[in-house]
Amino acid sequence: MASKKRKAPGINATSSADIAFMLLLFFLLTSSMDTDKGLPRRLPPPVPKDQEKKDMDIKKRNIMVVLINSSNQILCDNEYIEISQLKDKVKEFIDNPYNDEHKPEKMAVDVPYFGEMQVTKNHVISLQNDRGTEYQAYINVQNELAAAYTELRDDVSRRKFGKIFVELDEEQQKAVQLIYPQKISEAEPKNYGGK
Amino acid sequence: MGKFNKAGGREMPELNTSSLPDLVFAFLFFIMMVTTMREVTLKVVFRAPQATELQKLEKKSLVTFLYVGEPTVEFRAKMGSETRLQLNDQFAEISEIQDYIAQEKSSMKEEDAPFMTVSIKADRETRMGVISDVKQALREAYALKISYSAQTRVN
Numbered sequence: 294m295a296s297k298k299r300k301a302p303g304i305n306a307t308s309s310a311d312i313a314f315m316l317l318l319f320f321l322l323t324s325s326m327d328t329d330k331g332l333p334r335r336l337p338p339p340v341p342k343d344q345e346k347k348d349m350d351i352k353k354r355n356i357m358v359v360l361i362n363s364s365n366q367i368l369c370d371n372e373y374i375e376i377s378q379l380k381d382k383v384k385e386f387i388d389n390p391y392n393d394e395h396k397p398e399k400m401a402v403d404v405p406y407f408g409e410m411q412v413t414k415n416h417v418i419s420l421q422n423d424r425g426t427e428y429q430a431y432i433n434v435q436n437e438l439a440a441a442y443t444e445l446r447d448d449v450s451r452r453k454f455g456k457i458f459v460e461l462d463e464e465q466q467k468a469v470q471l472i473y474p475q476k477i478s479e480a481e482p483k484n485y486g487g488k
Numbered sequence: 489m490g491k492f493n494k495a496g497g498r499e500m501p502e503l504n505t506s507s508l509p510d511l512v513f514a515f516l517f518f519i520m521m522v523t524t525m526r527e528v529t530l531k532v533v534f535r536a537p538q539a540t541e542l543q544k545l546e547k548k549s550l551v552t553f554l555y556v557g558e559p560t561v562e563f564r565a566k567m568g569s570e571t572r573l574q575l576n577d578q579f580a581e582i583s584e585i586q587d588y589i590a591q592e593k594s595s596m597k598e599e600d601a602p603f604m605t606v607s608i609k610a611d612r613e614t615r616m617g618v619i620s621d622v623k624q625a626l627r628e629a630y631a632l633k634i635s636y637s638a639q640t641r642v643n
Contacts, residue, residue, distance in 0.1 A: 303502070305502075309505070309508075309509070310505060310508035310509060310511070310512060313508075313509060313512045314512060317512060317515065317516055317519075321519060329544075329545045329548075329551065329553075329607055329609075329635075329637055330542040330543065330544055330545065330637070330638065330639070330640065331542060331543070331545060331607055331608075331635035331636050331637040331638055332539060332541060332542065332543070332635060332636045332638060333543055333545075333605075333633070333634070333635045334634050334635070334636065335632055335633060335634075336623060336626060336627045336631075336632045336633075336634060337627065337632075338627065338630070338632060339627045339628050339630070361616075422616045422620075423616065424615060424616055424617030424620065425615050425616070425617065426615070426616040427612070427613055427614070427615070427616070428537055428610050428611065428612050428613065428614040428615070428616060428619060429537040429538070429612035429613065431616055431619070432537040432538075432539050432612070432636055432638055433537075433539070435539070435636065436539040436540060436541050436638075439541035440540065440541050443541055479623075
């Protein structure tokens, strides 16, 4: 036995393919996971060139003006506020819980699942910015506005369905959107002076 | 019994695995063909702004990217350090957006065109003037679905 020449055992390579697969899967998953995230918005369609600019008739109580100046300060309904205060202010504006007559008027809307609801249907948040505003400041404000809507929608969804807004099915989401329609208007850009 | 005396003489029959790597490669090539690689070499520097209310962009094939930021170091000498716009692989002017969007739209399937989304990837220190101009151009080009690209803010 000992005199016999020993054969070198071949390396078992059956698992190398598995390893290759695992590498492949790892790269596949990590590359597709890196999806782009962002704040989705819809732009209004362009104004035809020959059309005169006409101002929409909106009652003053229905409109909330948010201005950002070139030093990134926020003016909300003619008073300076901090970004941290904006969300609550916007929420109060959209919801108008105490039927304040300086806040948007409520209208009876027939909403599926909910029945007739009092909705501040005609509210508009008008967002204006300077040409010198920093992009981050603008995104901050957009973010707070989105957060205000999300919280209100989550609230009403949780009360009615016991789930947050994104977990609802499409029909239910539509109903909730009827109660809190997102109305952010961005003014036509104006030039408020130098850089 | 003699039959069992061959201790260790029997070896496990080996699987022929020489073709497995080929299979894996075939699979890899398939994936590479199917996925749309939209990586472009960035010619502008940008650090995305931060936000919390983010939504994922669906259907990557319908997304067009616009980069806004300062030129990278190697282009500084040529382009200066003013904020510039990058479409695909080259610097562009705002007036070129409309053509670019039209071109992108025509390369899509007709039924997909209304769902085209433009993702604006802008540096967080960009002045809003540029962004407003871009937005106006997008409106003119009827690319109305936009997304302000941002990172998740960690508190």
